[in-house]
Amino acid sequence: MIANFGYKDGSGEFYIAIDTDKCNGCGDCIPACPSHILALRDNEFDPMADDQMVVILDEFRKKIKYACAACKPDHAVHSLPCVNACAPVAITHSW
Amino acid sequence: MAKEFWRWKEYNWKNEDISWKNGSTISAGIDVGSVSSQAVILVDGELYAYSSMRTGSDSPKSAENAMNWALDGTEMTMQNIHYVVGTGYGRVNVPFANKTITEIACHARGANTMYGPTVRTILDMGGQDCKAIRCDEKGKVTNFLMNDKCAAGTGRGMEVFADLLSVPIEDIGPLSFEVAEEPPPVSSTCVVFAKTEATSLLRQGWPKNKVIASYCSAMAHRVVSLLERISVENDFVITGGIGKNIGVVKRITDELGANTLQSKYDTQIAGALGAALFGRALAEKERK
Ligand code: SF4
Numbered sequence: 001m002i003a004n005f006g007y008k009d010g011s012g013e014f015y016i017a018i019d020t021d022k023c024n025g026c027g028d029c030i031p032a033c034p035s036h037i038l039a040l041r042d043n044e045f046d047p048m049a050d051d052q053m054v055v056i057l058d059e060f061r062k063k064i065k066y067a068c069a070a071c072k073p074d075h076a077v078h079s080l081p082c083v084n085a086c087a088p089v090a091i092t093h094s095w
Numbered sequence: 096m097a098k099e100f101w102r103w104k105e106y107n108w109k110n111e112d113i114s115w116k117n118g119s120t121i122s123a124g125i126d127v128g129s130v131s132s133q134a135v136i137l138v139d140g141e142l143y144a145y146s147s148m149r150t151g152s153d154s155p156k157s158a159e160n161a162m163n164w165a166l167d168g169t170e171m172t173m174q175n176i177h178y179v180v181g182t183g184y185g186r187v188n189v190p191f192a193n194k195t196i197t198e199i200a201c202h203a204r205g206a207n208t209m210y211g212p213t214v215r216t217i218l219d220m221g222g223q224d225c226k227a228i229r230c231d232e233k234g235k236v237t238n239f240l241m242n243d244k245c246a247a248g249t250g251r252g253m254e255v256f257a258d259l260l261s262v263p264i265e266d267i268g269p270l271s272f273e274v275a276e277e278p279p280p281v282s283s284t285c286v287v288f289a290k291t292e293a294t295s296l297l298r299q300g301w302p303k304n305k306v307i308a309s310y311c312s313a314m315a316h317r318v319v320s321l322l323e324r325i326s327v328e329n330d331f332v333i334t335g336g337i338g339k340n341i342g343v344v345k346r347i348t349d350e351l352g353a354n355t356l357q358s359k360y361d362t363q364i365a366g367a368l369g370a371a372l373f374g375r376a377l378a379e380k381e382r383k
């Protein structure tokens with residue numbers, strides 16, 4: 001499953017996508033994030049399965065653009081700590 | 096008291112053909128949304144009863160009211176229900192739920208049953224947010240996104256609009272087609288700005304229906320742009336309260352060129368139905 005966390009508004013599209021088929025629940029991305037917006041949770045999008053997945057914490061979903069400004073202040077393409085930490089390449093950003 | 100044009104009908108329904116006492120698993124799903132709450136009761140996976148009403152300021156109370164209303168006239172009590180699943184924005188506030196499940200999963204599961212296994216894309220236009228969900232033939236989520244940043248494209252936005260124009264909310268859809276030609280969409284669907292814009296169009300002498308068409312079209316356009324990211328695959332369905340507004344639904348499907356399905360059930364119960372279906376599966380899993 002691809003879980004898109006974030007939003008689209010007049011200023012652009014700000015989504016962090018987690019590919020749950022690739023995410024192995026290792027948790028390596030969590031301490032890598034300087035804004036502490038990532039967390040490991042039960043996969044509540046598939047209630048019959050017992051796996052875990054990384055989510056963007058609720059309180060950051062509506063302001064992801066600002067939370068991630070720590071890593072990409074100028075909107076240019078950077079190498080992002082969360083993406084770098086993830087060996088299976090489960091995290092992608094839309095902006 | 097002034098007439099409340101936004102007010103939609105609250106109701107309950109029960110299936111007289113089912114005698115619940117013969118059922119082996121009775122499950123319930125409660126969807127406490129920001130604007131409306133629904134309760135669904137299933138007997139061995141068959142739809143037995145449901146209710147739909149407005150969410151009050153107190154979520155636990157709203158959950159209880161919806162549940163009681165669905166139970167009304169059935170002789171069934173809470174003790175007869177084996178498993179209750181809470182979903183929706185207020186899901187943590189369903190005091191009697193055995194488990195809570197996100198509305199994304201519940202809408203996909205519910206739509207799979209309401210519209211059949213050919214459903215691949217679900218657009219849930221709820222009271223205060225919009226969700227686009229892709230699922231497989233079993234109703235399992237494969238991709239989703241939500242937009243809860245503003246009330247555009249939502250039931251609450253439509254309620255405010257209906258009130259502003261003094262048109263009953265059920266009439267908005269049909270009236271939006273009673274125009275000589277399709278007007279350009281209002282430039283803003285933001286509740287606050289759309290209100291100002293609609294007021295100024297009326298003042299410029301636009302007929303009401305034209306303003307309505309323009310607003311429905313703006314809402315549709317806005318939502319279609321949200322769908323781009325997950326790309327729509329047929330069959331396509333719209334759940335939630337706006338799913339009943341033909342003025343918005345038709346404009347969305349026309350713009351997408353999508354194939355939509357109709358359901359004999361109320362589009363607002365998809366979430367609660369999905370929750371009740373999960374309830375049945377979880378009850379049976381626990382029994383094993
Ligand atoms: S871009 Fe930076 S702030 Fe945003 S999730 Fe990744 S590590 Fe965290």
Ligand code: SF4
Pocket residue numbers: 022023024025026027028029030054085086087088089090091
């Ligand atoms: S680093 Fe990648 S695989 Fe590990 S938990 Fe984070 S997203 Fe999942």
